[in-house]
Amino acid sequence: MKGYEILEKTLDALKLDPVFGNPGTTEIPMLRGIRNYYLTLHDSIALGMADGYAQYNNTASIVNLHTLPGLGNAMSFLNTAKWNRSPVVITAGQQDTRHIVFDPLLSGDLLNTVSGLVKYSYEIKNPSDIPTAFRRAKAIAMTPPMGPVFISVPMDMMDYTAENLYFNDVRTNVSSYDPEAVLEIAERINKAKHPALVFGYEIDVYNAYAEAEAFADRLGVEVYSEPLASRGTFNTASEHYAGDLLPASTLMNLKFVNNDLIVFIGGDITFYPYLPSLPFPGKDVIFIGTDISHKTGDGYTMNPKLFLSEAVKLIKKKGDYKRSTDYLYANRVARQRLSMGVDYVLFKAKKLFSDYTIVDEAISASENVRSTFGYGYRKYYTAKSGQLGWATAAALGIGMNNKKTLVIIGDGAFMYTVQGLWTAKHYNIPVKFLVLNNSGYNILKSFSKSYYPDMEKKDYFQLNLDIESVAKGFGVETRTADENLSDLEWLRDGDVPKVLVVNTEKTVEKLFL
DSSP states (O other), X not given: OBHHHHHHHHHHHTTOOSEEEOOOTTTGGGGTTOOOEEEOSSHHHHHHHXXXXXXHHTSOEEEEEOHHHHHHHTHHHHHHHHHTXXXXXXXXXXXXXXXXXXXXXXXXXXXXXXXXXXXXEEEOSSTTHHHHHHHHHHHHHHSSSOOOXXXXXXXGGGTSBOOSOOOOOOOOOOOOOOHHHHHHHHHHHHHOSSEEEEEOTHHHHTTOHHHHHHHXXXXXXXXXXXXXXXXXXXXXXXXXXEEEOXXXXXXXXXXXXXXXXXXXXXXXXXXXXXXXXXXXXXXXXXEEESOOOOSXXXXXXXXXXXXXXXXXXXXXXXXXXOOOOOTTHHHHHHHTTTTTOHHHHHXXXXXXXXXXXXXXXXXXXXXXXXXXXXXXXXXXXEOTTOOSSHHHHHHHHHHTTOSOEEEEEEHHHHGGGTTHXXXXXXXXXXXXXXXXXXXXXXXXXXHHHHHOGGGTTOGGGBOOOOHHHHHHTTXXXXXXXXXXXXXXXXXXXXXXXXXXXXXXXXXXXOOOO
């Protein structure tokens, strides 16, 4: 059996299908047995699609990049897959080993290139390596905390032969919890005077929303979302929900002034920008989950869903917190109608898209997106790394299995991977795009406004893009919204990809301290 046939049989056994990619000459030998290939017009989009597909389906996915140049093109997406804990098996072709000694074109040290960003990497040395290497790769990618892995495939390995091979799938066990630790944590919660809860992205990974809400109801204290969560964390309609934590240490500390115990479940802390305050001085802090960084506090590694279902039986009521109603929200929405402010646009969009999965890259308006649409199981995704261009690609991977997928994205971010529209059109992936066009990089303007005011009005932060013409160039139905936003109904209608551009207010909000 030749190498490419072994690869085909291996991917079938491991259920690594479809393959997302942008191949070059070094990948042609390995693609001869691949039946289900989704082409993107840039390597980065392929990795982003695989990321979205893996997260939404809670399974490993596979992507095929074009040796060192393609891998280089996709590095920011690889970094995001790492931050998002996405189990993506990344492959790339390597030059024929029989002349690697001469440093031929399209060769390079692929393993060192991905070093630090993947959980496992290997270059095939013999066609008999293929089943074992890919089986290990999938198992390691799916083992919590999940993340990307990499396999380099030299061209000539696809035509060498091997026999007596073993093909099978892998399973990973995430059903562990520690009964003694559960008792210990419950005792610490019961002894606390005023605990607070922080839920993280693993609530979505393990679909622990019901358990999280039951736990919060039982305890009766403030519930927050971890800062910059990559996906949903808690039922935001709950009366106990107090909002998202911001990623600045000082702001987090202010939230917890009256708390003596802070319990993170299925999440962790993320910081940006730098502030001199250390996190949670004088507080008792606990982290529970399968992805704990041990940056501070005490860590207990266990499945958060199982922890919640057991610990809820042991904890006592510690408060009667109920979120106060934001009576000013309706006023903000009404005042922004004429100026086409973000709150008004999102308010109108939620009326039609409340049942959609939101993929968020409206960087300067992300907080508004999160608070307007809220969280729910497989209902919200974003790039935890802070890169631009991820949402368009990831939404294509999500949209393959979810016809109700809406990308909310800024005009600058939209242009990073706009060629993803070709893939949406070619494969008829019915993703809808709501482009918030404020004609500039407002997140950079806002940061400058807070820390470097002389930079805010630099000409390279100002954009004037004809997004509608660009999108139409890829054959995708596109409109620019009128002042009544009636085109939102057009955007929702039909199972085809569409783009709606909304020219929003250009005011630069102060989003940083």
